[in-house]
Amino acid sequence: MQTFTLFLSSNIIWIAGGAALLAIAFAVLKYFLIMKENAGDEKMQAISKQVQEGAATFLNSEYRWLAVFVVVVAAAIGFSKVDGLGIKTAIAFASGATASALAGYFGMHTATRAAVRTTQAARKGLADALAISFSSGAVMGMSVVGLALLGLSIFFFLYTDGGAAINPTTIGQIIGFSFGASSIALFSRVGGGIFTKAADIGADLVGKVEAGIPEDDPRNPATIADNVGDNVGDVAGMGADLFESYVGSIVAAMTLAVFTFGGDVNMKSAVVLPLAVAGFGIFASIIGTFFVKAKNEKGLHAALNRGLIIASVLAIGATWWLTNKVFTLPASIEGMNLFYTIVAGIVAGVAIGKITEYYTSTDTRPVKNIAKQSETGAATNIIHGLATGMESVAAPVLIICLGIFVANHFAGVYGVALAAVGMLSTLGISLGIDAYGPVADNAGGLAEMAKLPKEVRERTDALDAVGNTTAAIGKGFAIGSAALTALALFAAFSQGASLDGTPLILDINTPKVIIGLLIGGILPFVFSSLTMRAVGNAAFEMVKEVRRQFREIPGIMEGTTPPDAARCVKISTDGALKQMILPGLIAIAAPILIGLWSVQVLGGMLAGALVVGVMLAIFMANAGGAWDNAKKYIENGNFGGKGSDAHKAAVVGDTVGDPFKDTSGPALNILIKLMTVVSLVFLPWFLS
């Protein structure tokens, strides 16, 4: 046994890399299994093809723009004469960006193909439909963790000379990988978020409200764009977001291990431990996927929970083994303490998810209350939705505080990073559970558009409803991990900013730090304002176009002439690409400009953006989710049901909530991580 653990600990890089390759192989295998399924009749395939092409067109346009951005930034880093930047960091940056883009593309590619097969399977029954849609989610999940961990393992091996040269410089080069991932994440989240909500609002306002045709009606020209949006926003965007958190938490832990245990002979163990936890998390996630099976509607939720719980238990067990038996840790730290820290991270993630569920699910007190307030009109619906979102900030942030406290108590700042790694260790399956929702949603849309029998739509709706609940948990993980990752990166920044051996002191009483805090606090507000307006503007264009088509295309309302769906896709695409640039540049330029002025102001700014960003992100995500389900609660027949005045008021809330929960809110997760990574990467420049 001891020889085995010794073998493990000395070859952990190969094992992490192997786990990553296994995840990729698993994703590819799942993809081919999905593709072998029946893709339905010609009509279904034709509609599906429109969605596939729309999504591919958008991602291609987006990635083409991003390629220019990546090349320019990589060149700037590569040719920089500043110590600590240079060609190695540039290569890692470009690779991180490419890996994240690849994962997003593959996940989206699979999702658009899995949807139509899920619809076809739903003609037979629920079990097959679940299998296909969940497989598609798993492709996304495994692609993310596989490509992320593979990239990190390779760069760790190459840049540290197989672990022989672990120091702030080599680890700093690896952080470039995280920066690349963050850049893609920002533009994917913002661009995807604008695309999907512009299409959604545009389709709803003209189709449902003005023309009075149902959701997903094939006569509505924006329906295809709406379905494309689910894929580019909720699949590719969410994937890029968590890719970034996953990579960010691991590099933050590695960096802090170097600073914390710099003089210890066993420092290397602490540095590679996050890679090991992530690798074993992949094994656990793959095993978990085999338990996601349900025969009927009742068993759906349980099936998904079962998979996640089994994976989590296995990951916790593996963590105990790794920290207590496999690695010989630095003298100042104990295995059990690291174990507690990682478990704290996993528990915090689940707890935040459960709170999110409480504030946003259909059958809970806050959501029912918003539904009730819709009876007195849209204004009271909005007031109570906003109040609910604000209230919902408290519990998750307190849990994050508790997580910081526990992690720090047991293992210092290194512990905070490790808690984030723990929270994300089962990302392979948890992202899968999250990313299956949009596939089920799209499958339902296809059933509607292809006019399949009612029971098909009912089955996909059952899948979708469970998907909404699991999505809440996924959002909890996304926000919780973003906060902890950003904090860990921030700690790495402060440690790295030491000039004479003592880490940077950011005393709030100094005017520079308080000015930084205030400037940092502005950014999430300005950023949210820009993204909300972007959705509003793009939706406005979409509304005009749909109205034009209804007016100018003869036979469109009778269903004899098909609408021009491609044009709506193009409007969303153009709107998203044009309007993602300014917020993106602000996120990258702000820390650089402030950093060149003063590292202390920058430190304050990062902290201010972190605090305000986390609050606003939770507020917006939960208010949006609550409005969405308050509307659904009324549609289920309460307070007058569909078509009542209360329902009309709830639709207003739902529409306001759209950019809140799917564009501005999630984009803040990335803003706070990206600004910290940018600061960390360019720190040598600021200090020089």
Place this chain on the structure above:
Amino acid sequence: MQTFTLFLSSNIIWIAGGAALLAIAFAVLKYFLIMKENAGDEKMQAISKQVQEGAATFLNSEYRWLAVFVVVVAAAIGFSKVDGLGIKTAIAFASGATASALAGYFGMHTATRAAVRTTQAARKGLADALAISFSSGAVMGMSVVGLALLGLSIFFFLYTDGGAAINPTTIGQIIGFSFGASSIALFSRVGGGIFTKAADIGADLVGKVEAGIPEDDPRNPATIADNVGDNVGDVAGMGADLFESYVGSIVAAMTLAVFTFGGDVNMKSAVVLPLAVAGFGIFASIIGTFFVKAKNEKGLHAALNRGLIIASVLAIGATWWLTNKVFTLPASIEGMNLFYTIVAGIVAGVAIGKITEYYTSTDTRPVKNIAKQSETGAATNIIHGLATGMESVAAPVLIICLGIFVANHFAGVYGVALAAVGMLSTLGISLGIDAYGPVADNAGGLAEMAKLPKEVRERTDALDAVGNTTAAIGKGFAIGSAALTALALFAAFSQGASLDGTPLILDINTPKVIIGLLIGGILPFVFSSLTMRAVGNAAFEMVKEVRRQFREIPGIMEGTTPPDAARCVKISTDGALKQMILPGLIAIAAPILIGLWSVQVLGGMLAGALVVGVMLAIFMANAGGAWDNAKKYIENGNFGGKGSDAHKAAVVGDTVGDPFKDTSGPALNILIKLMTVVSLVFLPWFLS
């Protein structure tokens, strides 16, 4: 000349006290002049009496509750055995509370009597109507500065033995006065804000929207409550808010002077300088009031501006004289530097006011844009209103940053406090300009209810319209001064928290401080959630009552039977009193609980609450103001005018904006000041 300045500097306490007495005498004189005016016919007097009695009833109930609170807290402080607390602090606390309450009561008492006389004067012309309503505002302004400065002068004289015993302990006892003022401010703002918006929303939703009767219609039972609300919210509440800032900035400057110049023989000059600046500000304000005269509508805005500008110029001149000629300052500081600092404060206040005007006035780009977005419905109106509010956070906070930078550059943390003192030095007139608006508003309501000729209402509307613009500037001062005052108090807290001579270091990198920042960030969200919900709940009760009266009182819609207005006042009163308690207790309990755990966490918490609170306060105030005027812009005949779909959408935004701008937003100003004062007062307990 030199003998004169020497006389001045050695007797400054008497001069400050004299200025304060002069302000009070001026207010009383103005009151009697107002009361001598014609109060109109019997019908007008009868309506006015209802408003007077309603306001008095509410304030009496509120103050009765507050008296219990003040006695309990004063006893706790007075009987405390902790060094630094005790009977002297308790007396100052009770006096501060009493002085603030008195100023609020007198201002409200005058406003409710001035309104009917303004209406009567408006029958003749604009000039007289302006004279009366502005006089009423001046009564509020002068009462606030007079009672505040009188109290501070008396306690300074008594507790420092006429200036002979200036040290952290004696100044700490004076801070009790500030704590008392803050407590009243919180409950007045929150209670008054809930009262006024519950009545406003209730009256609008049933009266205007459901029954289709105009605003201020005498048949609407909630109209009287709505008018009462203007007085208790916008007059008494606003007065208490600025009373607190005024006192807080002065005691913060005094405290920081003691810490900063502790060893210097001329420390006393730096300690009494804020009192001197405030005293000469009163002289300047009184002179300024004589220039507020207008013959016609065109000259209105100019008249108010002229008064403020003359007062500001005089105050700046006096400041130059005081800092450069009168006082012999500590060696480490130069008179001109202090002069620059104070001017920076005055300029920052005006600049923030102008930005507020840009974001919220009827004819500006952001407001027109929201009006335009109302064409596509309530949802886009709300989305763009929220986006505008978020965007509007940037410029004012950057100005605050600039103010901090300049003040700190010239005079350290003492300078930051002095900038706040400068900003508020002309409060006597600037609050007057602000508090005349609600009087004009009420006068218009009376004209409507008493069915006076159309031109009367037109004249009061002209007054009211200008009042809305000046109110924007007033809000800018309120937020800007709250931020600077809270910061100055925070600096005093950190200086006071030194245990071994070195001030408290609040390094963001320590987990305690980051946890504090996060907890502090939660509080403004939870606080806003509570106050928004409180308005929603009280408005819900009001809606039910108004509907009941319309249904059950025969002849009410025909105008033959009067509605039961007193019951609506009671509903608002009960709702406000019941629902102000929880937010109030949180504001006081949170810093005490956290302070007993750790002073470092508390420091972080205060900073977190400050940063998030300032942002949220600006966001909410400006979004609310913009929605309000977007509606008015449509009512002026744009985008379809009154009754159009765009107008209906804009009414939704306006209603959401009501608690934003008049309850939750302004209450945050007080939250951040109060929590810092509580921390400062109880610091000896935390350290013991």
